[in-house]
Amino acid sequence: MSLQMENALPDGFTFEKAQNVMRGADRGIRLWIAPVEAENQYQIQLYTDLEKSSDKNGFLEWLKTMHQDADFIRRAEYNGSNLVSVYVESEGDADKENLTTAMHALVSRCEASGVHNCCAHCKSDGSLHAAAVDNAPLLLCDGCLSQVMGRMGKARVRKENPLLGIIGAIFGVLIGSLLWIGIGQIGFIAGIAGFAIVFCGMKGYDLLGGRLSKFGIVICVLLSCLTILGAEFVSMGIAVYQEVGKAYGITLADSFRVIPDLLQESEVVAGVAKDLVIGYGLAIWASYANIKSAWHQVGEKPAQHTVVRF
Numbered sequence: 001m002s003l004q005m006e007n008a009l010p011d012g013f014t015f016e017k018a019q020n021v022m023r024g025a026d027r028g029i030r031l032w033i034a035p036v037e038a039e040n041q042y043q044i045q046l047y048t049d050l051e052k053s054s055d056k057n058g059f060l061e062w063l064k065t066m067h068q069d070a071d072f073i074r075r076a077e078y079n080g081s082n083l084v085s086v087y088v089e090s091e092g093d094a095d096k097e098n099l100t101t102a103m104h105a106l107v108s109r110c111e112a113s114g115v116h117n118c119c120a121h122c123k124s125d126g127s128l129h130a131a132a133v134d135n136a137p138l139l140l141c142d143g144c145l146s147q148v149m150g151r152m153g154k155a156r157v158r159k160e161n162p163l164l165g166i167i168g169a170i171f172g173v174l175i176g177s178l179l180w181i182g183i184g185q186i187g188f189i190a191g192i193a194g195f196a197i198v199f200c201g202m203k204g205y206d207l208l209g210g211r212l213s214k215f216g217i218v219i220c221v222l223l224s225c226l227t228i229l230g231a232e233f234v235s236m237g238i239a240v241y242q243e244v245g246k247a248y249g250i251t252l253a254d255s256f257r258v259i260p261d262l263l264q265e266s267e268v269v270a271g272v273a274k275d276l277v278i279g280y281g282l283a284i285w286a287s288y289a290n291i292k293s294a295w296h297q298v299g300e301k302p303a304q305h306t307v308v309r310f
């Protein structure tokens with residue numbers, strides 16, 4: 001049996017159907033009442049900062065014993081930072097009366113101990129607004145509310161710009177290929193930079209393009225494949241130049257021109273093949289999880305963050 005929120009609504013309170021929560025105030029203290037279906041209870045929520053009360057310890061002691069005052073009050077507690085909760089067992093038709101009784105008791109004690117509402121985020125006690133952030137009821141000050149709204153707004157407008165994304169991806173794979181060439185120069189297997197090329201490409205697309213889409217992932221993978229070939233080619237050209245360039249007095253451009261001839265030799269082909277196999281292999285192996293998660297992420301609808309100000 002689910003809790004009958006509408007029937008339990010204390011006088012003067014409003015039932016917010018979309019968030020399934022009741023909100024209102026008792027003698028100036030603003031409260032939320034949220035259902036705890038699993039335990040067949042209601043949770044009366046009071047956002048406050050007990051540090052601001054001169055009678056913090058007295059109030060906490062009283063909270064601990066509050067359940068002794070009425071059998072429908074299961075327990076009352078403070079979360080140590082910003083929320084006092086009173087749990088009221090649902091008894092069907094008596095809920096409205098029980099909630100009202102529990103609320104009155106809580107508010108009376110608040111008055112006696114100088115406990116008042118505070119912003120749930122920064123704990124200031126300026127002007128406060130009732131709001132629901134991702135359906136969670138909160139009490140927020142002006143500053144925190146506009147901050148939350150601004151953050152959610154930005155998250156929504158983060159749109160993809162494919163052209164900038166491609167430019168970013170090109171920059172990314174070029175940076176990755178520098179690593180490939182660099183590693184090749186120090187005589188190491190350049191292929192281990194294959195991962196860096198894919199990674200930098202996707203990062204570049206994401207940074208400049210605003211968002212990595214499926215289109216972006218495909219572009220990055222294609223660019224990376226081409227770049228790995230290109231990087232290996234450049235790496236070879238530089239190696240040739242360094243080894244024989246000075247001795248024979250040929251230029252860097254000449255060194256590149258002899259590459260096709262060099263590729264006739266099986267020894268060279270074996271070396272290049274080793275680099276490329278390792279390069280593509282590592283790129284695929286190391287990027288697989290990355291690409292898979294990015295692919296799934298873009299497949300999902302962007303998380304629907306909501307801020308409702310009551």
Ligand SMILES: [Zn+2]
Nearest residue numbers: 119122141144
């Ligand atoms: Zn605040």
